[in-house]
Amino acid sequence: MAGWRAYSGSAVALPIDGIDTDQLIPARFMSTPRTEGYGRFLMHDLRFGSNGEAYAEHPLNQHHDASVLVTGRNFGGGSSREAAVYALIDFGIKAVVAPSFGDIFAGNAVNNGLLPARVSEDDCDKLTKALDKAAHPATIDLDNSQVTIADLTVSFAIDPVWRTKLIEGWDDIDLTAQYGEAIATFSQKDRATRAWAYLGTEPSPPN
Template identity: 40%
Template sequence: MEPFQTFEGLVCPIDRINVDTDQIIPKQFLKRVERHGFGQFLFYNWRFDSEGRENPDFILNQPKYANASILVARNNFGCGSSREHAPWALQDYGFKVIIAPSYADIFYNNCQKNGILTISLDADKVDRLISASQQKSLHLTISLERQTIIGNGIHDHFDIDPYRKEMLIKGMDDIAVTMGYEEEITAYEQKHAIKS
């Protein structure tokens, strides 16, 4: 994973509650075995019609939100099944940060383990972000170290678990943490090896 410290990006608002993982990445695209290439299928049933043409009414198809990398959504984002493909699709599409009042627990954990910063903000602050980004292009600067969101008159603070913060800043996942103990693991295995 890449270390996450300060990030600046364009906001795209998804003004819906209970966006589930099947809406984020529909089940028919889960046959792929690699982690990359899912971005083209992100929000597929909303982005495209039944014949595969872009739906001009869906927000990601609007030129104003081209290259957006910060997603702002409503309550219970990422509910539904526990598919890790959902954060893979969001990340592959280009989203680095998600801001919402609440998330489904498994989705929240999957995002963090894949290097996506998920920020929980009060609903009124999310309302303000959604409204501002609908009126005109909204760019935000997110500082994970300072735990701040700044841009266009906005200056908010967010909370994050210290361990999650450290993992994102260092760009480490659980495997990388385990590999940090490689020498100790090897020594233990040698000491407790089964002799034939």
């Protein structure tokens, strides 16, 4: 996964609270191999009718090149399905801007290079009004935790560790690997004081 510090794309607003993971990708589509892409399933039941006809008024049907989504509270709540993040990424979404996120969804997003940018309710309303049901240029600055949309710049909150993971392109395993030498050193010291905990195992030398 490639890391990134800055990004420029196109933003649209979807001012709906509580878009959950089942709405992001309904369960019936999750048997499809990821290699076939999940982008076409993103918010399927919000974007298409039962006859498969696209709802013309949905922002993502109007703007297929949108890559930054400004939306409502508790985005990505519900189940822990990582496929919800896959659907966003495969559609081309690089960042979601919202006042709050489902915790598991946000962690999955970062592990896959997708930014969950948490902004205040007031700033989210300002961005939504600035977009005014249209697509506008958007830039994201991870180093300074800022997003600029339609000439309006606001700050977003993100855990410093998550910022590092996005910049470096790391998931949880990559992050842990950065401490490999310290972990091995601790293990050797701990083995000396708690040998009973390591019965039947061989020590791992520091990298």
